Amino acid sequence: MNYAVLGGGRMGGALIRGMIASGMTSGERITVSSKTPESTAKAASLLGIVAASSNAAAVSTADVVFLCVKPVQSLEVLHAISKELTGKLVISIVAGIRSKALHEAAGEGVRIIRTMPNTAVRLRKGITAIAPDTSATPEDLEIARQIFSSVGSAIEVREEDLDTVTAVSGSGPAFALLMLESLAQGAVDGGLDPEHAKTFATGALAAAAALVHETGETPLALRAEITSPAGTTAAGLGVLEESGFPQAVRGAVRAARNRSIELSSNS
Ligand SMILES: NC(=O)c1ccc[n+]([C@@H]2O[C@H](COP(=O)([O-])OP(=O)(O)OC[C@H]3O[C@@H](n4cnc5c(N)ncnc54)[C@H](OP(=O)(O)O)[C@@H]3O)[C@@H](O)[C@H]2O)c1
Structure with a gap:
């Protein structure tokens, strides 16, 4: 070939x-x-x-x-x-x-x-x-x-699903990279040197993806395993929920999908 x-x-x-x-x-x-x-x-x-x-x-x-x-x-x-x-x-x-x-x-x-x-x-x-x-x-x-x-x-x-796939899979890595940058920046704010901050933040995202991949469990179930009541994870997740993080990410997927549809309708 x-x-x-x-x-x-x-x-x-x-x-x-x-x-x-x-x-x-x-x-x-x-x-x-x-x-x-x-x-x-x-x-x-x-x-x-x-x-x-x-x-x-x-x-x-x-x-x-x-x-x-x-x-x-x-x-x-x-x-x-x-x-x-x-x-x-x-x-x-x-x-x-x-x-x-x-x-x-x-x-x-x-x-x-x-x-x-x-x-x-x-x-x-x-x-x-x-x-x-x-x-x-x-x-x-x-x-x-x-x-x-x-x-x-x-x-x-x-073919009609490609706009959504473009948003979640083509653009999605960029959204996850913004999460990674923010995680690392949070670690730098907490006193880690930037190299260590990047390594731990990258490990955290890789761990999340690997857990979903390899256990077959839902992200929700896996999240529950890491979140003890009134613990550190619960404190952090509370801030993410209150600040509208889930809605913001869904909005990003929607915007990317809409842009893909817009590009398609011009062709
Ligand atoms: N980036 C992503 O994550 C991603 C994911 C999925 C799909 N895509 C799609 O992949 C496509 C390419 O994106 P990209 O990020 O790789 O862009 P890119 O780096 O700008 O590459 C485009 C290439 O097309 C060449 N080109 C321009 N006019 C041409 C012509 N008349 N004849 C032949 N080649 C020509 C350019 O040549 P020069 O180097 O001389 O300018 C360049 O090598 C896009 O349609 C995008 O939608 C991208």
Whole structure:
């Protein structure tokens, strides 16, 4: 299987790093094309993959084309190479651009799968939502599953759920990182040096995720285990509840989802 990556930026690069690290493919099977010859050459040498002279050249030998440019560039990029795309599978990681719009831009005979990975694919710990369009065959879906399983886990969803997935899974790591920064800052306020504060805060978030993952218990049940009546955790949780933390986080997911819908309706 040969792959083309249109847009060797942060997310395209993260995906390729993960795919190569997993051993599911190798650098010589992946061709990249970015906006300029300079950025293409830089991405190719950084990732150990092949540089193409243009988007059209990148896709010419590919079986699977990853669309990894910014949403605003995506339709123009597909439209410009629609002739070369005929008969190929295009896997889009672009947020908020619907299959219908991708199809119109890519032209007849192109199979499309929309996905929403997160940045942890570079560590092979990503989680990717896959939403196949009706043009995709069961074999295409299996290819997408294999690719994204090699860099973490893959879950099939309906296309209409992608806006919510984008909010919770694409943007969610940034929300959790704000929590991590605040936890660490709280520890610095309490007298820890910044390095120790960051280590303990990171450990706390990693512990929370690992507990949910590995015990299968609900976050609520696990939280109850750590919270003794009138203890330290209860004191801290009280402040979070009173200051509207749960509502604020839900509001963040809602805002990100609404923004994704807004972007979709412009496409
Ligand atoms: N960041 C995330 O966590 C995340 C998660 C899920 C999905 N996504 C999606 O991933 C996509 C890329 O995001 P990103 O954060 O990786 O952006 P990025 O770092 O800016 O990468 C975009 C890449 O597209 C290239 N590009 C621009 N115009 C092009 C053209 N005409 N032809 C070919 N390549 C072109 C850019 O080249 P230059 O380097 O020359 O500018 C750059 O390499 C977005 O659609 C986003 O919605 C991102």
